[in-house]
Amino acid sequence: MIRSSCRVSLTLRGNRTRSHDGSEPRTPNPELSFLRLKTCNTKIVQSAGEKVIPATLIPGDGIGPEIVDAVVMVLDSLGAPFAWEEHKAGMAGVEAHGDPLPQPTLDSIRRTRLALKGPLTTPVGGGYRSSNVRLREEFHLYANVRPARSLTPGGRYENIDLVLVRENTEGLYVGFEHYIPIGDDPHAVAIGSGVNTRVGCRRIVEFAFEYAIRNRRKKVTVVHKANILKALTGLFLETARDVGKVYESKMPMEERIVDACAMQLVLNPWQFDVIVTTNLFGDILSDEIAGLVGGLGMAPAANIGIDAAIFEAVHGSAPDIAGKGIANPLAVMLAAAMMLDHVARNDLADRMRKAIDLTLNEDKIRTGDLGGTASTKEFAQAVINRLNRAES
Numbered sequence: 001m002i003r004s005s006c007r008v009s010l011t012l013r014g015n016r017t018r019s020h021d022g023s024e025p026r027t028p029n030p031e032l033s034f035l036r037l038k039t040c041n042t043k044i045v046q047s048a049g050e051k052v053i054p055a056t057l058i059p060g061d062g063i064g065p066e067i068v069d070a071v072v073m074v075l076d077s078l079g080a081p082f083a084w085e086e087h088k089a090g091m092a093g094v095e096a097h098g099d100p101l102p103q104p105t106l107d108s109i110r111r112t113r114l115a116l117k118g119p120l121t122t123p124v125g126g127g128y129r130s131s132n133v134r135l136r137e138e139f140h141l142y143a144n145v146r147p148a149r150s151l152t153p154g155g156r157y158e159n160i161d162l163v164l165v166r167e168n169t170e171g172l173y174v175g176f177e178h179y180i181p182i183g184d185d186p187h188a189v190a191i192g193s194g195v196n197t198r199v200g201c202r203r204i205v206e207f208a209f210e211y212a213i214r215n216r217r218k219k220v221t222v223v224h225k226a227n228i229l230k231a232l233t234g235l236f237l238e239t240a241r242d243v244g245k246v247y248e249s250k251m252p253m254e255e256r257i258v259d260a261c262a263m264q265l266v267l268n269p270w271q272f273d274v275i276v277t278t279n280l281f282g283d284i285l286s287d288e289i290a291g292l293v294g295g296l297g298m299a300p301a302a303n304i305g306i307d308a309a310i311f312e313a314v315h316g317s318a319p320d321i322a323g324k325g326i327a328n329p330l331a332v333m334l335a336a337a338m339m340l341d342h343v344a345r346n347d348l349a350d351r352m353r354k355a356i357d358l359t360l361n362e363d364k365i366r367t368g369d370l371g372g373t374a375s376t377k378e379f380a381q382a383v384i385n386r387l388n389r390a391e392s
């Protein structure tokens, strides 16, 4: 029997109450505009007009718990409206429950339809299938939105402002793979198939155009490899061209072959604005784009779908620095800001982004990956100090 912990974070006219005592979560109804809750033995009174939003919190593996803790500290200080249900997945799920995606974790996301997730370790080669990929499939999280924006001047590139929209459930990541043994070599031949559907291609390209229009972007670049993978990414390009015609009067579209795009991103990244592409190419290009703005520590991601939305960093569990307290919590922090945008609390998201900007650029407090000396907690505390200063 898995016990989920209860982590409630609410703002009450400036006062914050938080409880974390391991009892079963009782999440409030988000539709109620004012309510009195008794949660985890803590009385919480919410002011009229404020919405409490149940959300699943997955600390994850490796550096995950350290950075997620730091981000929850900042969200608490901000007065974010989330009532957390904390659950395990990945290696932590295997260690605690023998399952990288335990049922209570899935049940919680099914209930809340909203999650903030730390990175999850996936064994390389053999072992269990990626919990991230499974989560994306389970909740039909078909759009992975990965913005990359320069936050600190003086890096390799200035003024980068790109958004990569990656198809998240199809392509070569469907896991249709097998080996053919020959003689005494069980791995003599490896075969992998990708699956793209017209419905899936249309859905992600339409998402990219709608996103571009809503966010007043300049153009959409469709990235493919239809010259070689003529069916798999040919269908993506064919469908994108159809969708592009529909949006012609509202948003320009252009095309790039993925390898040329990768080079052009290094030579002249400013020529791009919103990029939409298939699963594997999106995975690779989003790490490249993160590199343009200072590395993986700065790159957030939103997995948006039919049944839920899950917010996370682009980076993984970074086993090389796990437990040292030095990881950059910024990517998950920016993912939390996207989560606030998603629940229409742009006011809080903007305050958080502003505090991050001031911490990085005026206070010059940064973690080691950005050339600074701050620990994970020190950076989070510096953002909190900025939030508090803005309020006083």
Ligand code: NAI
Pocket: 063, 067, 118, 119, 120, 121, 122, 123, 132, 296, 297, 312, 313, 314, 315, 316, 317, 318, 319, 320, 321, 326, 327, 328, 329, 330, 331, 369
């Ligand atoms: P990684 O992204 O964990 O690390 C790559 C490099 O970036 C490492 O040198 C690491 O120290 C550094 N790095 C990553 N995040 C950082 C942060 N916040 N602050 C400072 N430095 C940071 O990629 P890697 O090593 O290839 O993968 C490790 C594990 O993470 C694997 O099991 C992989 O499957 C998993 N993974 C999970 C993801 C997810 O949960 N969404 C995404 C990517 C990988």
Ligand code: MG
Pocket: 283, 284, 287, 314
């Ligand atoms: Mg990746």
